[in-house]
Amino acid sequence: MKLMDIFGTLKRDMDFIERQLYRSIDGDDELLSETSLHLLKAGGKRLRPVFVLLGGKFGNYDLERLQHVAVPLELIHSASLVHDDVIDDAGTRRGKPTVKAKWDNKIAMYTGDFIYAKALVLAAELSNPEIHRILSKALVQMSIGEMEQIRDFFNTEQTVRNYLLRIRRKTALLIAISCQLGAMAAGAPEKVSWLLYRYGYNVGMAFQIRDDLLDLCGTEKSIGKPPGSDMRQGNITLPVIYALQEPKLRDSLLHEIHGIRAQDGAGDVSKAIDMIISGPGIGQAEKLADRFISKALEALEGLPENKSRAHLKEIALFVNKRSY
């Protein structure tokens, strides 16, 4: 089941957002439009715009206004992906060649810069300084999260806390403000946008933990790229941190990780993955994801009972579904 199947009611509005997304990057420069469109057309769940629209349902829902938040948030997400692919040296994303693979790193870097800037131009049309402040602060946090990820590559001494802080910045924050800004742009009460922020933050944390689990436990078909790519690039994720805390596993797993590092991403990660899967790390990570989802559902309890709240609940449960 796809995420979009859950909310047929939003279909028409999401089609509009999709068109605006393509329009937003069109026209200025042929090459930039081509690279940006390539990136956007590679797909994605459009999770952030969905959250904006659902958040907007808690106020005066106005698609014309909401697009000025929904489109920028998806653009910011896409720009972060294209810069991420430069770092990860990723050849494919969602089963299609990345911008850096089809063109090159330099073009990918400026494609990201262009899309970030386009996002800000669109958001500026709303003339709401508070929305600008929240967006630009999120961009700062995201770039810090990315830098922390680079710095912590192959750092086998990092703690669960390091990991959580990093995914908070890298992933959860943007999802949190998607929910929040949808409500804000629709003039919902402050308490509502705050609860939506909390919902989004917790869903975002669970989402990233599940994504990291999938990279270890999924198949190339289910994730659109070879599994174990985090391991190969040295991105130590939650199940790995837990596995390293296990005395019986620690030394042999450290040995494997050092071997992967020495081969600079070209080595075989299957032995390391087997070790992690054999231990309690996967289950522990799943439990933590469950806890974040519980907190997300708790935040929803405080919101007025409506169809949008029911959808948000479905999404939270969907995000946390085991897909491996």
Added chain:
Amino acid sequence: MKLMDIFGTLKRDMDFIERQLYRSIDGDDELLSETSLHLLKAGGKRLRPVFVLLGGKFGNYDLERLQHVAVPLELIHSASLVHDDVIDDAGTRRGKPTVKAKWDNKIAMYTGDFIYAKALVLAAELSNPEIHRILSKALVQMSIGEMEQIRDFFNTEQTVRNYLLRIRRKTALLIAISCQLGAMAAGAPEKVSWLLYRYGYNVGMAFQIRDDLLDLCGTEKSIGKPPGSDMRQGNITLPVIYALQEPKLRDSLLHEIHGIRAQDGAGDVSKAIDMIISGPGIGQAEKLADRFISKALEALEGLPENKSRAHLKEIALFVNKRSY
């Protein structure tokens, strides 16, 4: 003579801006603060903040407000430099190692992302949507200009018009809005900020032409990096375009440029530079820079006569001074 010597009157305020510049990137993340500070401390003329402050003198000069424009503009300029160094594969800038040389390309990319985002956070504190709109649109144009530059590397068929459009986006626009936003943030009349924009645009065009001339005619000592670096990376600048229009030079210069391209930046560019200097290209480029400066001075004529206007005139003449 240094640019700063011209306006001792601004010294105290520029010291304040300098401190705010360092403060703006401090504290969030150790590595990012270090790389950003390295970039900012490498120096630079702080031309954009100077223009902001001088623009502010045409309205209600309030340094506390103006810093929210001056610091972001210098940060945006710095961020564009650090991404530029990734593209140019530059080892040094202003005589010091670049971020990409001291750390690596990936770290340079995120340092740029971080500084861009910090600039936007600071500008958002002003709560003036118009300033946000102008800033974000300039970011879009700058990224297009950078992409055009990559696309046109070693394109020996490009026209003077291509070149002018590119440097307009890459350089002149940010200087134009520095002058304009200073006046706007100080509440100066619209006609004043518009004339300042025109002044800045024309000074910016001349500035880039002079910079490109310097790369051909300067010495390693005067420009802080080996001369001919534009040639080596395939950046075809105005004097080269003019030289290629010269029937007597064209074929042999094309031959040299193809040779430089084949050696992927490692070749000797001195023969090509000698050819260009022997022809009329340098003189023609200088003449065009003169024309932009005349237009800049013309724009100043429409402004109220004050000390700031006199300073702007001095800067325009300074920018256009031959320094080779």
